[in-house]
Amino acid sequence: MRMTTSDEDLALAAARGDGQAFASLLDRHYDRLFAFCFRMTGSRTEAEDLTQDICAALPAKLQSYERRAKVTTWLYRVALNAAHDRRRKMATYAKAATGWGDWEVARTETNAETASQIDWLTQAMALLPVDLRDTLALILDDMTHAEAAKVMRVSEGTISWRVSEAKKHLKALKEKEASQ
Numbered sequence: 109m110r111m112t113t114s115d116e117d118l119a120l121a122a123a124r125g126d127g128q129a130f131a132s133l134l135d136r137h138y139d140r141l142f143a144f145c146f147r148m149t150g151s152r153t154e155a156e157d158l159t160q161d162i163c164a165a166l167p168a169k170l171q172s173y174e175r176r177a178k179v180t181t182w183l184y185r186v187a188l189n190a191a192h193d194r195r196r197k198m199a200t201y202a203k204a205a206t207g208w209g210d211w212e213v214a215r216t217e218t219n220a221e222t223a224s225q226i227d228w229l230t231q232a233m234a235l236l237p238v239d240l241r242d243t244l245a246l247i248l249d250d251m252t253h254a255e256a257a258k259v260m261r262v263s264e265g266t267i268s269w270r271v272s273e274a275k276k277h278l279k280a281l282k283e284k285e286a287s288q
Contacts, residue, residue: 115179123170130170134163137183144184148191162190232281236274243270 113121113129115136121129141162146155169186173179233241246256253271257264 116175119170119173119179119182120175122167123173130167133179134166137180138163140180141183141187144187145191148188158187158191158194161194162187165190229278232278233274235281236277240270240274240277243267244274247271 113132115133118129118133118136122133138159142155142159145158145162146152149155149158166186173182177185233244236244243256243260246259247253247267251259253264253267256267260267
């Protein structure tokens with residue numbers, strides 16, 4: 109006559125560190141656990157990954173097993189929780205990943221547009237009279253009109269006038285380009 113150890117006894121023994129009891133428990137329930145994971149995920153690969161994750165976490169989880177429920181009921185709860193956790197992680201990842209492609213495209217377009225504008229301004233400034241170009245270069249370098257006036261040894265009013273004149277020249281160049 110052959111005696112069979114109950115799932116509950118195996119689970120309690122495995123919780124105490126009995127590797128053989130753990131192996132026996134997995135041997136009995138692995139296929140059922142995998143099938144349940146497959147039904148939840150609909151994908152063989154996902155089911156394999158989920159089942160392996162559950163098996164890897166099972167020794168620690170067995171510490172919380174109490175004989176209030178059958179091992180199979182408890183194991184289904186563990187699997188269900190693991191599937192929910194995996195779905196939440198994937199949803200969070202998908203949510204975080206969504207938009208990065210759009211963001212990168214927008215960032216690249218903005219950088220290209222900015223580079224194009226800088227190129228145009230550099231070429232247009234070369235066409236300005238030297239005093240206007242130098243004044244504009246200082247102002248574009250984030251100098252105040254007062255600071256630029258000190259550097260160029262002119263009045264602040266002269267700097268303001270030169271900036272205004274440079275803007276007029278640049279606007280005229282832009283309009284000329286747009287009409288061509």
